[in-house]
Structures are given as C-alpha cells and as structure tokens.
Amino acid sequence: MCAQWRSNVWLVVELMVVSVVLWYVNDYIFVRTAENLQDEGFDPAEVYLVKYRVGDVPDGADTDSLTVAWAGELGRRIASRPDVECWSLDEYSTPYFRSNYGTSLYDVADSTASLGSSASLKVSMRLGFVTPGYFSVLRIGGINGETPAQMDSIIAAGKVILSENVVYHEEPGARRGRPVAGELIGRRYIIDGVKRPVEAGALMKPQLRSTYESVRLSAQVYVPYGLFAYCSEPDLLVRLKEGASASKFIADLTGPESGIYSVGGLYLSGVQPLDAVRRASAAEEGRTVNVHILAVIFLLLNVFLGLLGSFWFRTQRRTQEIAVRMVAGARRRQVMARMISEALLLLVIATVPALCIDFMAGRAELLSTWEGSSFSMMRLWIAGAITFVQMAVMVVTGTALPAWKAMRISPSTALQCE
Secondary structure (H helix, E strand, C coil): CHHHHHHHHHHHHHHHHHHHHHHHHHHHHHHHHHHHHCCCCCCCCCEEEEEEEECCCCCCCCHHHHHHHHHHHHHHHHHCCCCEEEEEEEECCCCCCCCCCEEEEEECCCCCCCHHHHCCEEEEEEEEEECCCHHHHHCCCECCCCCHHHHHHHHHCCCEEEEHHHHHCECCCCCCCCCCHHHHCCCEEEECCECCCEEEEEEECCCCCCCCCCHHHCCEEEEEHHHECCCCCCEEEEEECCCCCHHHHHHHHHCHHHHHHCECCEEEEEEEEHHHHHHHHHHHHHHHHHHHHHHHHHHHHHHHHHHHHHHHHHHHCCHHHHHHHHHCCCCHHHHHHHHHHHHHHHHHHHHHHHHHHHHHHHHCCCCCCECCECCCHHHHHHHHHHHHHHHHHHHHHHHHHHHHHHHCCCHHHHCCCC
C-alpha cells in the first residue's frame, strides 16, 4: 500500500470531504427523527377539538363573556352523551397550535410585595388557561405521581401547574440560587396577565407545542381559566370513552340533528381529531423534512456510486498483485481480508480530520437547533458513528466486489502482461 501512497492520499482527501458532507446531513436527520420520537407529555388519542362559530349577540351584551358561557354550556351538553368521557375549555393550551402567548413568572417571598425588591426567580414561559377536566382529557399526570384527576382538582382549587423545565429558563439578571424543580411546588408567584398571585400546586412534564420542535424549548404554566382577564373564544376539547364510535360522534355533532347542541348564538361548525390537528400543523414543515430526506437519499446514492467507482478502480489496478499473492499460496479469504482492511484503514485515517471539521462546524452554530442548542458532543458522536457505518458499507462493497472478481481470474491470465 505504501507504493500507492499518492493515490491513497487523494483517496483519503475524498473520503474526508464525503464524510463531512454525510455527517452534516445525518445530523439533520437525527435531529428531525429525535423530534418525532420525543415524549409529547400528553395523550392525543381519542381527543377531539369541537369547533364552533358565534352568530348574533344581543345589543349591549359582552360578546366575550357570552361566548365563554355558551361554550361552557355546549361542553356540558356534549358531556351528557354516553360516549363522552370528559371535556374541558382552554385558551392558548390546545396542543399543536404553537401558541406564543408568553409571560414572566416571579417567585416572591411575600405575594403582596413589590416585584422589584422581592423577585428571586424570574422566568419567561408560555402561558395557558384551562378549566378542570383539561388534564383528564389529555391524560396529563404530575411528575410526582399525581393522576390527571388530581391535577384537575389542583386547577379547581385555584392553583397553577408548572412544567418541570421551568428551572432551565431563568432569565439573565435574575438573582441566583434558584430552587430545583421539586422545590417549586407550594411557592407563590406573580404572573403577568393573571389577576392575582397564585400558588404552584404540581409539576408536569413539558408539553409539546409543535411536532418539529424540542419539547424542552419552552417552559409552561397552566393557570385556572377564571383567572384570565381577557377570556374570549376558548377551545373545547372532548375525550371519548374507550371503544366509542368516533364516526358516530362526529356525525351526530355535524349532521342534521346537530342543532340540539346550539346554545344562544353559538353554533357547531365541525369536529376535528387532535391527530388531524397535529398533521395539519406539521404539514408544511413535514414537507420540508421530506424534501431533505429525498435529497439525502439522492446524495447517498451518488456518494455510494462515487466511492464504489473509486475503490473498484483502485482494486482492479491491483489485479496482478492479487494474482501474485494467490500464486504465492495466499488463500482467497486472506487476500480479501487484506484488501478490505487496507480500505477501512484509509477510511479511519480520513475520519479523524473529518470529525475535527464536524466539531468546528458544530461550534460555529451551523447546525439545526435541538434542545436549545445547535451542538453537543452526543450529536457529534451519534452522527459520526452513522456516517462511519454508511461509508464503511460503501468502501467494503467497492473493494470486495472487484477483489472477488479479480480472484476468479486465473493467475496465469492475470500475469500474462508481466
């Protein structure tokens, strides 16, 4: 192999460039795959979003207050059906709607004190308002073993529920010495947009806002619906009982007899499974991801053919060397092992500088963001291992096939030109 060092140097350079490109696309695929496999924090199966529209409102009436009251009555009428398990109203809390309604949460020793002097923990987080029943509908439990029903009772008692990743989202400039997640329960907080100071009653897992987003990217606080100062058109979520007919439920609420569920000036306009909401919200970004995946497949095919050709040509040039080794008594297995080991050694040599380039690309923030960061050593090694395996398959294939073909040629024929 030393006699061919010039061609080997260029082959190492080629392998290094290909490794860097493949590592970049493998990292992208890893991030998108991890996003799809992450724990959403809730169970969307058998949950339906009931849509409605508001018509005429009496002159002088408060449209927002009437809408909330009508939506509540609509939920109670639907809940009287034998196939409905539970229901809830919420604003800025329905999954997959990518709500950006945010707030700041202040932990204060005295809830009546001014924010400027008492604030010991300030966190930016996503704010949502829910009625009792929300946690049962989405089957969200507490991290300390609280059942969804217990979480609903906490909301009914006027307390708020925080996601456990609140401690990761402290704002710069807030006083240090923040509590760990378990110490957040029982503390009182002032929340922008909420009528009065509130107490944290439980912690939950972070709730997924979007399919293609790390679930840890945003902290959340769920506040009792009655504490929201600007209630307008709440979302109505319904969970069906196990084994209930979804098609019958949708047909009853959208068919000719749907008028029995009309309340005041509020009319049903549709029922949408939460899974359909998820697909619709992720459709555009999903198409982008699919395009990238197709591009990756096309790239892999071209890289495979390119490396296959390079190693095929390299091995065929050594046909006479293979013949000499076989004449000298080497077995086919030994010759094949030597050829493959040489090719893999070149790949290992190329991988070392390629990983250094990958590391610098990651530190330069050139990658997709995942869990609030565009780089981590875990991603470097995972994408690096996948890339190495892919290239090893290409290199071994490009070496083994022509070597196997060369070994089938009679040594006398291969040496005729000598």
